Amino acid sequence: MKRSAEIAALEQRLGHRFADPERLRRALTHSSMSAPGREDNQRLEFLGDRVLGLVMAEALLSEDRGASEGQLAPRFNALVRKEACAEVAREIDLGAALKLGRSEMMSGGRRKMALLGDAMEAVIAAVYLDAGFGTAKALVLRLWGDRIARVEEDARDAKTSLQEWAQARGMVPPSYTEVAREGPDHAPVFTIEARLENGAAARATAGSKRKAEQQAASGLLDKVTNG
Known part of the structure; x- marks a missing residue:
């Protein structure tokens, strides 16, 4: 698949150049834009949610080796919830690259929390499929930045x-x-x-x-x- 300028620009913001840019295109395609022969990002969202969860579970265990399950659970939830994913998506201007149907486009879909959060999870899955868990993990840790270190404060907000x-x-x-x-x-x-x-x-x-x-x-x- 030939890279569009939009895909290339997003790859730069992500810090990952896809071996198969079709994976990223699919991750950006909302169900309102799907058609025969053009898959949307729902299956990737499902996978990306699990990849993100594993990365965050590992990171939290490493960050605080003495924390109990009861302490870790709210921190985990704060890091993987849709709002957190959407916040990260906004920081890399993921909305600008979303492929939306006309109805979603007209209703402000590029800034909707649910659409941004879902697309962010789908992009994580696309990176995982393109380059493996290590690359996906590095991407997540880089994009989530200091959220992990400050999550205890955020969890009890x-x-x-x-x-x-x-x-x-x-x-x-x-x-x-x-x-x-x-x-x-x-x-x-x-x-x-x-x-x-x-x-x-x-x-x-x-x-x-x-x-x-x-x-x-x-x-x-x-x-x-x-x-």
């Missing part, structure tokens, strides 16, 4: 702490509302408001919804606990 604070006082869990979105599709900036049923609220702005939610939750927690 501000949103969790705020929810526990609310529940301890008989309140329903806090709500999170997107009140603004700015910037281009490939680099959006979100403003999120966290609100408790007693009316207390805080807003934060960040380059991903998850980060904005975390920062809003942190600000609201500080407000209700420190006045």
